[in-house]
Amino acid sequence: MGMAAESQFHVLAVDDSLFDRKLIERLLQKSSCQVTTVDSGSKALEFLGLRQGIESNDPNALSTAPVNHQEVEVNLIITDYCMPGMTGFDLLKKVKESSALKNIPVVIMSSENVPARISRCLEEGALEFFVKPVRLADLNKLKPHMMKTKLRSQKMEEIEKPSKDENGSVVAAVVSEIKDSTKTEIEILPLQQDPLLVQQGEQMLSTNNKRKSMEEGISTDRARPRFDGITTAV
Numbered sequence: 001m002g003m004a005a006e007s008q009f010h011v012l013a014v015d016d017s018l019f020d021r022k023l024i025e026r027l028l029q030k031s032s033c034q035v036t037t038v039d040s041g042s043k044a045l046e047f048l049g050l051r052q053g054i055e056s057n058d059p060n061a062l063s064t065a066p067v068n069h070q071e072v073e074v075n076l077i078i079t080d081y082c083m084p085g086m087t088g089f090d091l092l093k094k095v096k097e098s099s100a101l102k103n104i105p106v107v108i109m110s111s112e113n114v115p116a117r118i119s120r121c122l123e124e125g126a127l128e129f130f131v132k133p134v135r136l137a138d139l140n141k142l143k144p145h146m147m148k149t150k151l152r153s154q155k156m157e158e159i160e161k162p163s164k165d166e167n168g169s170v171v172a173a174v175v176s177e178i179k180d181s182t183k184t185e186i187e188i189l190p191l192q193q194d195p196l197l198v199q200q201g202e203q204m205l206s207t208n209n210k211r212k213s214m215e216e217g218i219s220t221d222r223a224r225p226r227f228d229g230i231t232t233a234v
Contacts, residue, residue, distance in 0.1 A: 014083070024134060030136055076107065082111075107126065
């Protein structure tokens with residue numbers, strides 16, 4: 001198609017009409033874009049990693065919990081305005097309210113040329129508003145905007161995704177430093193005693209031992225009976 005698959009712009013096309021989905025898909029493929037088509041706003045949110053709050057009483061509540069979906073980067077969302085359930089305008093608002101998705105350009109399509117509707121969508125953050133049938137020349141105008149989105153995503157990945165090797169080296173260095181610090185602290189825990197205090201302690205201990213020995217000797221002599229001149233033979 002003129003571009004490698006990995007360098008293609010990826011467009012998420014949302015329309016409840018099968019005919020319109022096929023038409024927009026062919027036009028985008030002619031513009032060398034990779035296309036994913038869904039038939040409702042809720043399926044679009046699910047593909048983008050968002051889903052409607054099931055447990056909430058509010059049907060429009062949005063959960064940021066991740067769901068299983070195709071892990072591909074989306075560079076542009078193009079959606080029909082009039083759809084049952086969630087309209088294209090509702091989808092636009094959900095995308096712009098999401099911190100993770102708000103930078104993705106959103107284009108609104110409609111078969112009705114209503115100035116108030118167009119102004120409302122543009123004020124809410126829509127990049128363009130196309131009146132159906134959409135032409136190939138209309139889609140080609142979107143390429144510069146898709147390029148900006150792709151470059152922004154690549155820069156964010158480079159900034160927010162540090163090298164595993166670098167992380168491993170940092171962790172190893174921190175662990176080593178902690179071990180060395182702990183070892184040093186353990187080695188210096190026993191305090192050095194004052195030599196004068198040690199000497200005084202030894203002297204007091206020696207004096208106490210001598211006094212104890214003398215007392216024991218006196219006590220032994222006093223308790224022993226004295227029989228002078230008597231010899232016992234066995």
